[in-house]
Amino acid sequence: xxxxxxxxxxxxxxxxxxxxxxxxxxxxxxxxxxxxxxxxxxxxxxxxxxxxxxxxxxxxxxxxx
Numbered sequence: 001x002x003x004x005x006x007x008x009x010x011x012x013x014x015x016x017x018x019x020x021x022x023x024x025x026x027x028x029x030x031x032x033x034x035x036x037x038x039x040x041x042x043x044x045x046x047x048x049x050x051x052x053x054x055x056x057x058x059x060x061x062x063x064x065x
Contacts, residue, residue, distance in 0.1 A: 001043025002063045003052070005032050015054035020047040024060075032059070039063075 003023065005016070012030030016023075023042045026032050034042060042048050043062050052060045 002040045003034055003042040003045075003048050004039060004061055004063050005034055006059045006061070007031050007033070009057050009059040011057050011059070013056050015056065016051040016060045019051040019054050020045060023048055024051060 005024070010031045012026065012032065014026055014030075014032065016032050017026050020042075023035060023038050023045055024032055025035055048062070052062060054060075
């Protein structure tokens with residue numbers, strides 16, 4: 001299971017990066033993104049589910065791939 005950030009929906013609140021900083025980061029524009037190499041395997045990370053729930057606009061989601 002993986003994780004993704006919908007960059008069109010993201011408002012830069014940073015809750016995902018604060019919750020799971022070894023999976024998420026924020027770019028120079030403030031928009032969150034999954035760290036390189038983490039998108040496909042991060043779904044099993046213990047804090048990713050909390051990061052999904054913490055996003056105030058629902059931009060972070062688990063993916064089946």
